[in-house]
Amino acid sequence: MAEVKLSAEKRTDFGKGAARRTRRENKVPAVIYGHGADPKHVALEGHSLMMALKTPNVLIRLDIGGKNELVIPKAVQRDPLKGFLVHVDFLAVKKGERVTVDVPVLTEGELAAGGNLLDHMLNAVPVEAEATHIPESFTVSIEGLSAGHTVRAGDIELPRGCSLAVDESTALLQVVAAQTEPEPEAEEEAEAEAAAEEGAAPAEGATEEEKPAEGGEG
Secondary structure: OOEEEEEEEEOOOOOHHHHHHHHHOOEEEEEEEOOOOOOEEEEEEHHHHHHHOOOOOOEEEEEEOOEEEEEEEEEEEEOOOOOOEEEEEEEEOOOOOEEEEEEEEEEEOOOOOOOOEEEEOOOEEEEEEEOOOOOOOEEEEOOOOOOOOEEEHHHOOOOOOOEEOOOOOOEEEEEEOOOOOOOHHHHHHHHHHHHHHHOOOOOOOOOOOOOOOOOOOO
């Protein structure tokens, strides 16, 4: 996996007000954690960071005042309406160090004929890999799969040096049978039967409430 080089500057002001001022300057506030060190508060140019984060688990070499820091994104906060970056948490890593990350699961191919649906039970699978060799994604073939078929974590072909951080039996994808629409005539008959049952008349003859009262008013 290739490294992306970005510049960052230290932040000394904290809190919501300081974060808003940082974003007004088209920069994104971020924090670097890891290796038992105190968190480092930094700010990065927004557009460059947004482009870098288009690659899942991207390895970023930050230049912070002339000192390099190797990091991967761990938590990315975006504005729920406009989608711009609000805040990023980075994890500091070293070459050769193993980390646990979620790797996206992609699909290729077409399901078997019949209008079946593909249920994505997990969009990403947790794996353990070297920080500098994290897979960008896993591609699973769904070609010809029929209803009832399940793709599990153990079905993924992992690259060398990468291992699952979840049980092999964990379901990732499942092919679900399409629900068939009832025939119009059968649907009409069922509705007519239901209406008849709800509006069924009582046994012949008037009920006690319907019988005329004996005698008249005195």
